[in-house]
Amino acid sequence: MGVMDLLKKTPINVSRRGFLAGAGSLVLATSLPSRPVRGQESEAGPDVPAFLELRPDGTAHLMSPWIEGGQGVYTAMAQIVGEELDLAPENFSVEIAPPGGPFGVMGGFRITGGSASTRSSYTLMRRLGASARAMLIEAAAQELGVEASELTTEPGQVVHSASGRKIGYGALAEAAMDMPVPADVALRDPADFRYIRSGTPRIDVRDKSTGKAQYSIDVEVEGMLLAAVRHAPRLGMAPSAVTNQSDIEAMRGVHSVHMLDGAVAVVADKFWQARKAIDAAEIEWTEGDAKWPMPADFSSRGFRDTLAGFTGDVVSVESEGDAAGTLDAAETVIEATYDAPYVVHGQLEPPSATARMNEDGSLDLWLPNQAPEQFVGRAAEAAGIDPSQVKLHSQMLGGFFGRHFLYETANPFPQAIALTQATGRPVKLIWTREEDFLRDAPRPLGLARFRATVGPEGPTALSIEAVGEGPTGRWYGAPAGKDPSATEGLSGKPYAIANKAIGQVYTDNPAVIGYWRAVGHSMHDFMYESFLDELAEAAGLDPFEMRLSLLSGSERHHTLLQTVGTLSGGWKAGTYEAEDGSTRARGVAMASPFGSEAATIAEVSIDGGEVKVHNIWTAIDPGQIVNPAVIEAQVQSATALGVSQTLAEELIYENGEPTARNFDLYSILRPDQMPEVHVEIVESGAEMGGVGEPGLPAVGPAIVNAVAALTGQRIRSLPLSKHSFG
Amino acid sequence: MQLTVNGTSHEVDVDPDTPLLWVIREELGLTGTKYGCGIAQCGACTVLVNGVATRSCVTPAESVAGQSISTIETVEETETGRRVVEAWVENQVPQCGYCQSGQVLAATALLTETPQPTDEDIEYAMTNLCRCGTYNKIRAAVRDASEA
Numbered sequence: 080m081g082v083m084d085l086l087k088k089t090p091i092n093v094s095r096r097g098f099l100a101g102a103g104s105l106v107l108a109t110s111l112p113s114r115p116v117r118g119q120e121s122e123a124g125p126d127v128p129a130f131l132e133l134r135p136d137g138t139a140h141l142m143s144p145w146i147e148g149g150q151g152v153y154t155a156m157a158q159i160v161g162e163e164l165d166l167a168p169e170n171f172s173v174e175i176a177p178p179g180g181p182f183g184v185m186g187g188f189r190i191t192g193g194s195a196s197t198r199s200s201y202t203l204m205r206r207l208g209a210s211a212r213a214m215l216i217e218a219a220a221q222e223l224g225v226e227a228s229e230l231t232t233e234p235g236q237v238v239h240s241a242s243g244r245k246i247g248y249g250a251l252a253e254a255a256m257d258m259p260v261p262a263d264v265a266l267r268d269p270a271d272f273r274y275i276r277s278g279t280p281r282i283d284v285r286d287k288s289t290g291k292a293q294y295s296i297d298v299e300v301e302g303m304l305l306a307a308v309r310h311a312p313r314l315g316m317a318p319s320a321v322t323n324q325s326d327i328e329a330m331r332g333v334h335s336v337h338m339l340d341g342a343v344a345v346v347a348d349k350f351w352q353a354r355k356a357i358d359a360a361e362i363e364w365t366e367g368d369a370k371w372p373m374p375a376d377f378s379s380r381g382f383r384d385t386l387a388g389f390t391g392d393v394v395s396v397e398s399e400g401d402a403a404g405t406l407d408a409a410e411t412v413i414e415a416t417y418d419a420p421y422v423v424h425g426q427l428e429p430p431s432a433t434a435r436m437n438e439d440g441s442l443d444l445w446l447p448n449q450a451p452e453q454f455v456g457r458a459a460e461a462a463g464i465d466p467s468q469v470k471l472h473s474q475m476l477g478g479f480f481g482r483h484f485l486y487e488t489a490n491p492f493p494q495a496i497a498l499t500q501a502t503g504r505p506v507k508l509i510w511t512r513e514e515d516f517l518r519d520a521p522r523p524l525g526l527a528r529f530r531a532t533v534g535p536e537g538p539t540a541l542s543i544e545a546v547g548e549g550p551t552g553r554w555y556g557a558p559a560g561k562d563p564s565a566t567e568g569l570s571g572k573p574y575a576i577a578n579k580a581i582g583q584v585y586t587d588n589p590a591v592i593g594y595w596r597a598v599g600h601s602m603h604d605f606m607y608e609s610f611l612d613e614l615a616e617a618a619g620l621d622p623f624e625m626r627l628s629l630l631s632g633s634e635r636h637h638t639l640l641q642t643v644g645t646l647s648g649g650w651k652a653g654t655y656e657a658e659d660g661s662t663r664a665r666g667v668a669m670a671s672p673f674g675s676e677a678a679t680i681a682e683v684s685i686d687g688g689e690v691k692v693h694n695i696w697t698a699i700d701p702g703q704i705v706n707p708a709v710i711e712a713q714v715q716s717a718t719a720l721g722v723s724q725t726l727a728e729e730l731i732y733e734n735g736e737p738t739a740r741n742f743d744l745y746s747i748l749r750p751d752q753m754p755e756v757h758v759e760i761v762e763s764g765a766e767m768g769g770v771g772e773p774g775l776p777a778v779g780p781a782i783v784n785a786v787a788a789l790t791g792q793r794i795r796s797l798p799l800s801k802h803s804f805g
Numbered sequence: 806m807q808l809t810v811n812g813t814s815h816e817v818d819v820d821p822d823t824p825l826l827w828v829i830r831e832e833l834g835l836t837g838t839k840y841g842c843g844i845a846q847c848g849a850c851t852v853l854v855n856g857v858a859t860r861s862c863v864t865p866a867e868s869v870a871g872q873s874i875s876t877i878e879t880v881e882e883t884e885t886g887r888r889v890v891e892a893w894v895e896n897q898v899p900q901c902g903y904c905q906s907g908q909v910l911a912a913t914a915l916l917t918e919t920p921q922p923t924d925e926d927i928e929y930a931m932t933n934l935c936r937c938g939t940y941n942k943i944r945a946a947v948r949d950a951s952e953a
């Protein structure tokens with residue numbers, strides 16, 4: 080079964096009945112076609128009236144299939160549609176499209192994730208703009224009593240050159256919207272692009288600089304109550320009693336106390352009142368019946384050791400030549416085990432959901448999400464109503480990074496639904512940061528075992544076993560060997576190594592695992608590229624030069640690596656003294672995530688026993704681009720997360736519970752830890768790749784390789800903060 | 806208690822230990838001030854109390870009764886605040902935007918007090934977290950908005 084077929088099957092594991100129609104997943108992470116998929120390319124033109132409203136004031140309102148969460152997708156959509164419509168992006172307003180209808184543009188479903196939004200809807204959005212432009216021209220032709228073929232456009236107006244007459248889009252808007260959508264329209268020659276490929280400013284930046292931007296947590300519904308919850312400290316336990324319930328109920332503003340699945344909730348007039356009351360609640364917990372109960376003796380450290388020692392079937396993911404035979408015959412085999420920890424999403428907006436049951440039996444839901452149709456299905460099930468009765472209002476995301484997919488026990492909305500049903504009032508439920516940490520679906524702790532042998536030119540055989548489970552296996556049933564999230568970054572590397580065998584050894588991860596920015600790549604490229612440096616050292620080769628020679632057969636990668644070398648002022652091996660007197664060294668790494676290519680060089684020193692990252696140089700090749708300013712911003716952002724997880728992030732479990740519950744015991748990157756980031760975009764003309772995640776995976780290994788060059792210490796287990804550097 | 810927020814005095818009836826953050830958001834309906842951690846780690850809840858950047862999630866409302874509190878909603882009413890906002894837009898700082906009310910106010914407080922900050926001044930004053938990693942753009946915007 081191919082990956083795209085897997086996507087279409089009913090996902091498992093989140094709801095007891097499974098999702099309703101049209102669910103998809105990040106399984107497409109590495110394998111999503113960027114060309115339109117079947118269903119998108121219908122004979123009739125795109126559904127212009129559903130997506131686009133031309134307004135009398137000359138602006139356009141666009142329904143975006145993708146949710147905005149800082150990645151700039153609303154601006155990119157406005158640029159692409161505006162290019163063909165001949166309307167400047169600043170004249171667009173953009174809103175998230177409601178569930179259903181024609182918005183499942185990935186072939187009946189959609190997710191905002193996998194760095195897939197722009198590339199998967201690029202052609203559709205162009206056709207949408209072009210069709211709407213043709214409708215405007217047709218309306219103008221009737222208005223002016225001329226042939227459509229005599230008309231052309233300038234930004235925001237239709238022009239009749241012969242007579243010099245012009246009509247603004249605003250004046251034509253109403254008539255144009257009534258025109259039939261043309262079946263086939265010509266698209267603009269990319270050589271003439273004005274908005275696509277330009278660094279158009281993002282359309283929401285002013286609102287976000289003045290506090291006007293609204294998020295799920297800001298939703299206000301008439302008559303609503305506010306709710307706070309406390310979850311069982313260990314997933315799988317259930318509340319048996321609140322021993323001081325009557326005291327809690329007597330607290331100021333408190334409306335009621337509710338026992339939920341694995342949690343207790345307080346509903347009150349105000350959130351702070353609910354929070355204060357839930358904090359005061361004395362709850363007795365007992366063993367419950369969660370789908371993924373955490374074992375009471377579970378520790379992340381113990382689990383790491385379990386994975387390291389786990390033996391099971393190796394399901395092949397990628398192979399070439401005879402790795403096993405070459406390794407058996409080799410005199411020296413280099414072996415290493417690498418691991419990376421659980422990490423939380425840490426999006427700055429804590430999760431929330433507002434629910435209202437209406438008199439007609441329908442449900443309104445306001446929440447953050449990356450997959451509206453999936454949420455509708457699960458909400459309908461939670462409310463016991465038909466999906467057609469669910470009205471989902473997707474809110475702008477205060478960060479996401481994979482946090483707002485549908486995961487069992489990680490989304491607040493089923494609780495909000497239970498509370499609105501129990502109280503008969505609209506309820507806004509906010510999870511405190513502590514509850515977010517407790518029930519986040521962290522990136523799985525991952526581990527891989529490497530064996531290799533080298534010759535004078537570099538590696539001649541490489542065997543890798545990725546041990547564990549990926550989120551796509553968990554949530555969509557991808558079997559071992561067919562779950563990209565479990566191996567991407569170990570597989571799919573561009574280096575010419577004659578004998579290689581890469582496989583997955585499946586074993587359950589007890590935690591409720593999720594997608595984290597760059598998914599499998601976020602840790603696997605660290606493992607692979609670090610081990611590659613170990614092989615360079617074993618072969619007595621420079622890591623940069625060895626990579627160049629392993630890439631001699633791939634012009635795209637070879638060029639990219641040289642580009643980042645040049646960007647950094649020329650590759651520097653070994654240690655050197657910087658202007659500020661610190662001793663520094665550099666490391667290099669590459670990654671091939673989400674249809675794009677990235678090459679990164681990091682520069683580090685040791686400051687007070689800790690690693691300090693001074694500079695990150697990244698050359699990124701997304702094939703084709705829409706907005707270079709957005710790409711640069713996304714590389715900055717991905718770099719920040721990459722540095723953060725490499726330096727300090729680690730969600731530790733002891734006794735089945737995470738030990739950190741907020742940013743005090745779990746550090747995320749601080750401003751003073753942010754390196755300077757230098758980005759060069761290479762537009763190779765290859766198929767369009769993603770940009771939200773690809774800047775991340777090469778950052779970690781570049782840092783770790785730089786640390787090895789500087790200190791001689793080879794770090795095989797992240798984060799760096801748990802190691803000491805004299 | 807009496808709270809003076811954005812130049813207007815409000816009589817609010819809350820428990821005295823209620824954090825200023827929740828009074829601003831829930832009693833006054835000003836949602837530009839954000840909740841991120843509740844324990845003074847992130848700075849999303851930053852407001853100005855007598856011009857000083859203050860993490861309102863750990864500031865009991867009664868402790869600032871009678872003092873001058875201003876929030877992001879009125880940041881553009883001062884010359885410095887306006888300059889900061891323009892620099893934020895010019896540098897395209899925000900990504901998800903959730904931390905940015907706090908970042909803008911922290912910068913406004915810094916530049917009001919120190920119109921020409923050194924790099925160390927900036928590092929010392931701009932400590933709010935941004936999960937989207939907009940730190941380099943923030944630094945550039947603060948420099949642009951300074952009178953240097």
Ligand code: FES
Pocket residue numbers: 839840841842843844845846847848849850851860861862863
């Ligand atoms: S919410 Fe106040 S510092 Fe984080």
Ligand code: FES
Pocket residue numbers: 149427477478899900901902903904905934935936937938939
């Ligand atoms: S812009 Fe998203 S947290 Fe700062």
